[in-house]
Amino acid sequence: MKITIVGAGSVGSSCAEYIAIKNFASEIVLLDIKENFAEGKSMDLMQASVLNNFNSQINGVTNDYSKTQDSDIAVITSGIPRKPGMSREELININAKIVKNVANNLLKFSPNIIIIVVSNPMDTMTYLTHKVLNISKRRIIGMGGILDSARFKYRISEQLLSPMSDIEGMVIGAHSDKGMIPLSRFATKKGIPISNFLSPNKIKLIENETKVGGATLTKMLGTSAWYAPGAAVSSLVQSIACNQLKMYTCSVLLSGEYGFSDISIGVPVIIGRNGVEEIVELKLNSVESEMLEKSVQSVKLTNGLLESM
Numbered sequence: 223m224k225i226t227i228v229g230a231g232s233v234g235s236s237c238a239e240y241i242a243i244k245n246f247a248s249e250i251v252l253l254d255i256k257e258n259f260a261e262g263k264s265m266d267l268m269q270a271s272v273l274n275n276f277n278s279q280i281n282g283v284t285n286d287y288s289k290t291q292d293s294d295i296a297v298i299t300s301g302i303p304r305k306p307g308m309s310r311e312e313l314i315n316i317n318a319k320i321v322k323n324v325a326n327n328l329l330k331f332s333p334n335i336i337i338i339v340v341s342n343p344m345d346t347m348t349y350l351t352h353k354v355l356n357i358s359k360r361r362i363i364g365m366g367g368i369l370d371s372a373r374f375k376y377r378i379s380e381q382l383l384s385p386m387s388d389i390e391g392m393v394i395g396a397h398s399d400k401g402m403i404p405l406s407r408f409a410t411k412k413g414i415p416i417s418n419f420l421s422p423n424k425i426k427l428i429e430n431e432t433k434v435g436g437a438t439l440t441k442m443l444g445t446s447a448w449y450a451p452g453a454a455v456s457s458l459v460q461s462i463a464c465n466q467l468k469m470y471t472c473s474v475l476l477s478g479e480y481g482f483s484d485i486s487i488g489v490p491v492i493i494g495r496n497g498v499e500e501i502v503e504l505k506l507n508s509v510e511s512e513m514l515e516k517s518v519q520s521v522k523l524t525n526g527l528l529e530s531m
Contacts (some may be wrong), residue, residue: 223247223463226290228324229299230254233340235263236452237297242267242278244456246463250280251290260284287327293335295459296328301341303446314346314527321347322354329355336361336462336497340455344397345521348473349486350528359475360497366397367471367488368454373435374404377428382419388412392471394488395517399437403513404429458493465495474498482518
């Protein structure tokens with residue numbers, strides 16, 4: 223199994239490390255445009271292999287997509303964060319050009335590849351990748367809901383003083399502070415609804431803290447998080463590579479599911495060797511459906527900024 227990761231920054235290198243430690247990939251290619259950056263990260267990781275007992279071969283390359291040939295799965299983390307004074311339109315235009323170039327190069331050398339999009343704004347970049355490549359919608363997956371759901375479960379376990387392994391919960395909708403929807407009604411501790419243990423105010427607090435999870439870390443760290451995003455990507459990659467058929471929330475292209483079409487947004491899906499094996503349609507109540515409608519409209523508004531490209 224050959225995995226390519228485009229972008230050797232904190233998230234990309236963290237993703238490479240977690241995939242290597244899980245020992246399911248024969249080769250991991252780490253690619254970056256910065257001269258010798260991916261090579262240095264790969265060398266550092268390979269020197270750790272003897273200590274962490276993994277056998278995956280990690281190879282760093284500078285902007286040479288021929289080295290990614292015959293990759294089974296690729297992860298796109300490349301792009302720039304929003305800088306002070308930069309408009310949302312400027313950010314989208316810059317990252318869209320990067321993602322478009324990366325996606326085309328990956329498909330050129332690996333025509334059967336499954337692509338995971340991490341670059342922000344993630345739902346819009348996932349949608350763009352679908353439009354650019356025009357391949358099966360099963361093979362393009364946006365990673366966002368997995369991370370948001372992990373943060374949701376963390377906040378629940380924190381309030382319940384319970385181990386994370388006892389908690390189930392998911393977040394659907396857009397991968398953004400205003401667009402994500404923590405589904406508290408479906409959240410459980412060992413199969414028991416969390417409403418049996420927590421007051422409505424506590425649950426609302428959990429939801430709010432989940433929504434600002436990324437912003438909270440950025441404020442504390444001065445940059446975006448990388449450990450949990452890397453772990454989320456590695457779990458998604460493993461479910462594909464090992465055909466685990468796990469259910470995760472991912473940004474996928476909808477074609478009538480949940481009543482929406484021509485939009486990539488986070489919904490629960492089954493992930494296996496073909497990528498998206500099945501889109502799971504939950505029976506949402508009226509409040510949840512209304513929130514999803516608003517989330518979809520916010521993503522469509524952002525997608526509209528691509529039309530000027």
